[in-house]
Amino acid sequence: MWEYTDKLKDYFFNPRNVGEVENPDGVGEVGSLACGDALRLTFKLDKDGRIADAKFKTFGCASAIATSSVLSREALEAAIANYRGGDKTKHEIEGNIVCTCFGVTDKEIERVVRENDLTTVEQVTNYCKAGGGCGGCHGEIEKIIERVQGEKVKEQRLPPPRKGGKLTTIQKIQLIQQTINEQVRPALRAHGGNIELIDVEGNKVLIAFRGMCAQCKISEFTMREVVEAKLREFVAPDLYVEEDTDGAGAPEGHEHRG
Amino acid sequence: MNTIYFDNNATTRVADEVYEEMQPYFCRQYGNPSSMHTFGGQVGLQVREARERVARLLGCDPGEIIFASCGTESDSTAIHGTLEALPHRRKIITTRVEHPAVLAVCRDLESHGYTVVELGVDKLGRLDLSELEHQLDDETALVTIMSANNETGVIFPIEQIAQMVTSRGIVFHTDAVQVVGKIPLNLSKSPINLLSLSGHKLHAPKGVGVLYVKKGTRLAPFLLGGHQESGRRAGTENVPGIVGLGKACELALQHLDEENTRVKHLRDRLEERILRTCPDSRVNGDTESRLPNTTNISFEYVEGEAILLLLDRYGICASSGSACTSGSLEPSHVLRAMGVPFTAAHGSIRFSLSRYNTEEEVDFTIEKMPEIIRRLRELSPFVQSRAR
Numbered sequence: 001m002w003e004y005t006d007k008l009k010d011y012f013f014n015p016r017n018v019g020e021v022e023n024p025d026g027v028g029e030v031g032s033l034a035c036g037d038a039l040r041l042t043f044k045l046d047k048d049g050r051i052a053d054a055k056f057k058t059f060g061c062a063s064a065i066a067t068s069s070v071l072s073r074e075a076l077e078a079a080i081a082n083y084r085g086g087d088k089t090k091h092e093i094e095g096n097i098v099c100t101c102f103g104v105t106d107k108e109i110e111r112v113v114r115e116n117d118l119t120t121v122e123q124v125t126n127y128c129k130a131g132g133g134c135g136g137c138h139g140e141i142e143k144i145i146e147r148v149q150g151e152k153v154k155e156q157r158l159p160p161p162r163k164g165g166k167l168t169t170i171q172k173i174q175l176i177q178q179t180i181n182e183q184v185r186p187a188l189r190a191h192g193g194n195i196e197l198i199d200v201e202g203n204k205v206l207i208a209f210r211g212m213c214a215q216c217k218i219s220e221f222t223m224r225e226v227v228e229a230k231l232r233e234f235v236a237p238d239l240y241v242e243e244d245t246d247g248a249g250a251p252e253g254h255e256h257r258g
Numbered sequence: 259m260n261t262i263y264f265d266n267n268a269t270t271r272v273a274d275e276v277y278e279e280m281q282p283y284f285c286r287q288y289g290n291p292s293s294m295h296t297f298g299g300q301v302g303l304q305v306r307e308a309r310e311r312v313a314r315l316l317g318c319d320p321g322e323i324i325f326a327s328c329g330t331e332s333d334s335t336a337i338h339g340t341l342e343a344l345p346h347r348r349k350i351i352t353t354r355v356e357h358p359a360v361l362a363v364c365r366d367l368e369s370h371g372y373t374v375v376e377l378g379v380d381k382l383g384r385l386d387l388s389e390l391e392h393q394l395d396d397e398t399a400l401v402t403i404m405s406a407n408n409e410t411g412v413i414f415p416i417e418q419i420a421q422m423v424t425s426r427g428i429v430f431h432t433d434a435v436q437v438v439g440k441i442p443l444n445l446s447k448s449p450i451n452l453l454s455l456s457g458h459k460l461h462a463p464k465g466v467g468v469l470y471v472k473k474g475t476r477l478a479p480f481l482l483g484g485h486q487e488s489g490r491r492a493g494t495e496n497v498p499g500i501v502g503l504g505k506a507c508e509l510a511l512q513h514l515d516e517e518n519t520r521v522k523h524l525r526d527r528l529e530e531r532i533l534r535t536c537p538d539s540r541v542n543g544d545t546e547s548r549l550p551n552t553t554n555i556s557f558e559y560v561e562g563e564a565i566l567l568l569l570d571r572y573g574i575c576a577s578s579g580s581a582c583t584s585g586s587l588e589p590s591h592v593l594r595a596m597g598v599p600f601t602a603a604h605g606s607i608r609f610s611l612s613r614y615n616t617e618e619e620v621d622f623t624i625e626k627m628p629e630i631i632r633r634l635r636e637l638s639p640f641v642q643s644r645a646r
Contacts, residue, residue, distance in 0.1 A: 002567060002570075012564070012567065013568075013571070015637060018636065018637055029639070036561060036589070036600075036604045038639055038640070039639065040639035057637055057638060057639035058637055058638070058639065059559060059560065059561060059604075059637075059638045059639055059640055060561050060564070061561050061563035061564055062563060062564050062567045064561075065564060065637060177371055180371070181369065181370060181371060185369065194368075196371070196373060197371065210373070
């Protein structure tokens with residue numbers, strides 16, 4: 001259901017200032033087809049350098065069209081006055097712009113990642129639009145996720161699985177699986193990778209890396225410093241981890257995307 | 259203003275005959291079908307009758323029908339129930355274009371140690387069966403692939419897939435909510451193990467669904483409790499819903515031909531005229547293998563939600579793959595999987611018809627559509643840049 005206000009509906013059904021000014025003194029373009037929103041604004045100045053006429057064209061949903069429709073000569077003059085005024089209402093951007101398509105800053109991305117516990121670029125896009133346009137900032141968004149989630153993992157761990165005193169073989173395997181699910185996989189998923197528990201023989205834990213991890217040059221490091229460390233911490237100190245190399249680790253075995 | 263309802267893949271109107279048949283089971287024959295007394299027991303007979311009617315539409319044995327609360331419950335039961343019955347197998351194969359009722363469950367299972375393979379589709383929305391064959395192995399517990407896509411109407415070669423999967427001893431489930439009542443089925447002759455359907459997609463009320471479980475298929479119960487549905491789905495039966503679904507299935511069997519002749523003809527007329535009168539429009543999906551009631555059309559340079567809102571002013575109900583209002587910028591995951599360019603994916607509209615639609619409704623829509631598209635294109639900055 002649309003829950004638009006009557007005012008917005010009016011501006012959508014009866015848009016004002018549509019079109020293009022002939023021989024414009026200035027043109028403003030923002031957004032793109034990929035984003036799902038795009039605006040092209042043309043305007044003409046009078047002899048005093050004030051806006052004489054302004055028109056828009058917009059590709060987008062009803063709210064995009066209605067809000068463009070508000071951009072009259074008067075509204076633009078008011079916006080310019082506001083911008084020049086430099087008084088308390090002046091709009092200041094906090095942080096640095098990461099997503100140029102939607103003007104989203106690193107501070108904003110950090111906030112949504114932290115508050116909503118996001119681990120993928122796709123999730124960030126769904127929460128704050130960042131990365132939903134040209135996609136050029138995906139690398140930077142990934143770094144932010146890594147940074148924020150890295151801190152978080154240190155700050156507040158999931159309640160650790162019950163650390164067993166004497167475990168039966170079945171209990172031990174279950175605890176290993178649980179530790180991998182809760183303590184290891186989320187970190188790997190943030191990098192587009194994954195891990196699978198293959199087998200447990202005595203104290204030897206056989207695992208396979210999937211997705212990005214399968215081709216990763218430092219997976220050996222990940223195995224020792226992350227997987228083995230976590231298993232020793234949460235299950236038993238004498239465990240050691242080996243990668244299953246009997247062909248089962250072939251990367252095409254796993255084709256999940258995002 | 260009259261409502262012109264072209265959104266039947268979302269839900270359908272309850273047929274008058276269905277509504278009528280349901281009515282006694284609210285205030286008069288409200289007994290519990292499990293009761294020993296005649297008052298309740300006679301209701302049990304009606305549930306049995308409904309089960310037989312559903313079985314007739316599916317071409318299966320009534321004992322293979324489990325009533326559930328909706329298509330989503332049937333999907334969840336099929337997936338979880340199969341995995342629980344086969345604890346040593348930990349791989350699931352599905353597709354990138356499934357309904358969220360399947361896709362979200364599979365992706366959740368991935369975080370519980372399962373390996374999930376999502377098969378891709380080509381630009382017409384078709385699966386590559388050799389890719390599926392390549393993925394089948396001894397680790398695979400379940401393959402779950404929809405019978406037809408809800409957004410594009412593209413039909414998958416489900417019998418062939420079921421044959422390929424089950425011959426390897428792997429369980430095959432299909433979400434058939436868009437297909438039942440539109441395409442003839444004969445499950446007694448099919449290797450399909452599990453099939454989900456939803457009442458409200460075929461003129462029965464909301465709140466009732468079915469999971470078909472082929473005899474011999476191992477499935478752990480999903481809802482535990484009483485002995486209803488032979489202990490495979492506990493919970494007192496939704497008697498009015500089940501009776502309604504039974505009637506709806508009987509009607510669907512009678513109207514199968516109409517779906518594939520009159521309704522299909524209306525859809526074709528709508529599609530063909532819109533493509534002709536609206537420049538830069540195109541159909542999404544394989545038109546060779548498609549549900550008779552569905553068309554998904556992209557209008558370049560304009561946005562789907564804006565089109566819907568203008569259609570809504572004329573009382574025309576359709577839906578869009580573009581989901582601006584849901585907070586996500588992503589155009590539909592189905593169109594994205596098909597590689598439909600952004601220019602077209604944002605402006606996609608799905609019309610899904612039913613036997614209640616008329617030629618007048620189709621013609622009214624055909625008449626309004628070019629004006630709506632022209633109007634939005636006048637606003638669009640992308641049209642100007644092209645030579646006109």
